[in-house]
Amino acid sequence: MRFSIYLLLAIAGLPTAATAMPASQFIEEWRAVSKGPAANRPRSAEMAAADPQIQVLTAEFAAALQAYRGQLLEARASGKPTRSCPPKEVKLTVDDMIADIERLPVYWQSREFSDAFGKAMDVRYPCALGARTGEPTG
Numbered sequence: 001m002r003f004s005i006y007l008l009l010a011i012a013g014l015p016t017a018a019t020a021m022p023a024s025q026f027i028e029e030w031r032a033v034s035k036g037p038a039a040n041r042p043r044s045a046e047m048a049a050a051d052p053q054i055q056v057l058t059a060e061f062a063a064a065l066q067a068y069r070g071q072l073l074e075a076r077a078s079g080k081p082t083r084s085c086p087p088k089e090v091k092l093t094v095d096d097m098i099a100d101i102e103r104l105p106v107y108w109q110s111r112e113f114s115d116a117f118g119k120a121m122d123v124r125y126p127c128a129l130g131a132r133t134g135e136p137t138g
Contacts, residue, residue, distance in 0.1 A: 021060050023116035024109040027098050030057050034095075061094055064117035071118070083118070085127035100124055 033053045075082045100120035101108060108116045 021113050022110055023101050023113045026057065026060060026113040027101065027109070029053065030094055030098060033057065058094070060113055061097070061117075064114035067114050068118045068121055082127065084122040084125045086121065086125035090125075 072082050101116045
């Protein structure tokens with residue numbers, strides 16, 4: 001869905017009360033609301049941003065992203081290896097993350113979205129062997 005990138009730009013201003021939603025539920029709900037009010041009419045970014053269900057889902061996405069980022073920052077601050085090594089700037093849409101989660105073993109879809117999000121990021125941005133220092137690789 002093309003308006004995903006616009007939603008991610010708006011995430012910074014959303015409250016991030018996590019709902020502990022299973023990844024499969026997140027995926028199902030995102031696909032349902034991202035189709036828009038009519039299958040043959042594309043939904044604008046403005047229409048999407050006003051949709052309460054999309055707001056809940058983007059807040060869930062933002063909470064997962066913040067939790068993942070917090071884990072990386074905590075590891076760096078304590079001098080421990082990070083779980084993965086994303087570059088300084090990551091351009092990622094909700095649809096990208098859904099595709100990554102769906103490539104994980106099926107049991108990840110029954111776990112909390114934030115857990116599946118973290119695992120997908122670990123797979124997407126692995127650290128070079130012996131380089132889990134938390135410094136960006138790219």
